[in-house]
Amino acid sequence: MIDTMSLGEFDLIEQYFWRPVGAGPHRAVVGNGDDCAVIAPAPGMQLAISTDTMVEGRHFLSTVDPARLGHKALAVNLSDLAACGAKPLAFTLALTLPRVEASWLSAFSKGLLALADEHDCELIGGDTTAGPLTIGITVLGEVPSGGALLRSGAQVGDDIWISGTPGEARLALEAFRGTLHPGLDARTFEAVRAAMECPTPRVALGQGLRGVATSAIDVSDGLLGDLGHVLRRSRVGASLALDALPVSPYLQDRARDLQLDCILAGGDDYELIFTSPASQRETMHQLEQQLGLMLTRVGRIEAEPGLRLWQGEQAVPNRWVSFDHFKGAA
Ligand code: ADP
Numbered sequence: 001m002i003d004t005m006s007l008g009e010f011d012l013i014e015q016y017f018w019r020p021v022g023a024g025p026h027r028a029v030v031g032n033g034d035d036c037a038v039i040a041p042a043p044g045m046q047l048a049i050s051t052d053t054m055v056e057g058r059h060f061l062s063t064v065d066p067a068r069l070g071h072k073a074l075a076v077n078l079s080d081l082a083a084c085g086a087k088p089l090a091f092t093l094a095l096t097l098p099r100v101e102a103s104w105l106s107a108f109s110k111g112l113l114a115l116a117d118e119h120d121c122e123l124i125g126g127d128t129t130a131g132p133l134t135i136g137i138t139v140l141g142e143v144p145s146g147g148a149l150l151r152s153g154a155q156v157g158d159d160i161w162i163s164g165t166p167g168e169a170r171l172a173l174e175a176f177r178g179t180l181h182p183g184l185d186a187r188t189f190e191a192v193r194a195a196m197e198c199p200t201p202r203v204a205l206g207q208g209l210r211g212v213a214t215s216a217i218d219v220s221d222g223l224l225g226d227l228g229h230v231l232r233r234s235r236v237g238a239s240l241a242l243d244a245l246p247v248s249p250y251l252q253d254r255a256r257d258l259q260l261d262c263i264l265a266g267g268d269d270y271e272l273i274f275t276s277p278a279s280q281r282e283t284m285h286q287l288e289q290q291l292g293l294m295l296t297r298v299g300r301i302e303a304e305p306g307l308r309l310w311q312g313e314q315a316v317p318n319r320w321v322s323f324d325h326f327k328g329a330a
């Protein structure tokens, strides 16, 4: 085993984060190791760019498996590209490390680069510094010019859709906090823990929604809060049918209040919420088959501002507040 305690900044970068030329699709004209990476967007395409940072103690526990942490750090960024309908191209990594630890770096870079390879998304540069463990990633993707999905496009009368089964990451968090009675059996715990620590960005869905969805957003802070962003940016309101919400098999046996808390305000789901006209329902069924991913119609865009929740014909007060880093959760 290499004694990485003696590794300097540059050796560390080279050993764990650079790939041999020819290993990837190489959309970068100049890649890792120069002062700048240089990217050539394909003709007729625009770049979609997004940054997400993860801080130890804030976004993850110090005990998390470093391979999963590497995966998640990139996954949350790819999820932003997915929400815009963009195809991943490349990313940069700003890594702040408290110390150089070979086993940690090796696992972290494996988890990170495995997901990068899955999406042909090349690591083209970054920055490495000493300090409290923080992972900042900037991801670049491409979309046909003018074709990016935005938060602002929802139209009155559109259906509201959600992918997958949101709420599992929150169930895992509650299991870690010890608030579940009864607790989770080992199999369920492992499954929801994987949902929290190893989310799957809905990259193919996002691209499939181009020209089909009128607006989209990924669920990072909670379904209601993130849908709220779409409503405000689109200057519309909505009604949501609580009994239409998809319930994860892992939440099936839980009290309805906990189900709703997890699904509506759980956060860390990285599913997509999107809107589309009713004329696109058949397309949604085709996408569902094609991707093997459940898509559920949960509501409707309305002209009246605000979000109304319904249980059948009964109005339900909105008691959920989504996460805010400076206000916390209610
Ligand atoms: P500069 O002195 O110009 O800031 P650095 O010394 O920070 O450059 O980085 C040297 C090279 O290594 C650059 O090409 C940079 O993009 C790359 N690099 C630095 N840190 C990382 C990292 N964590 N992952 C990938 N590439 C990195």
Ligand code: MG
Pocket: 126, 127, 128
């Ligand atoms: Mg630098």
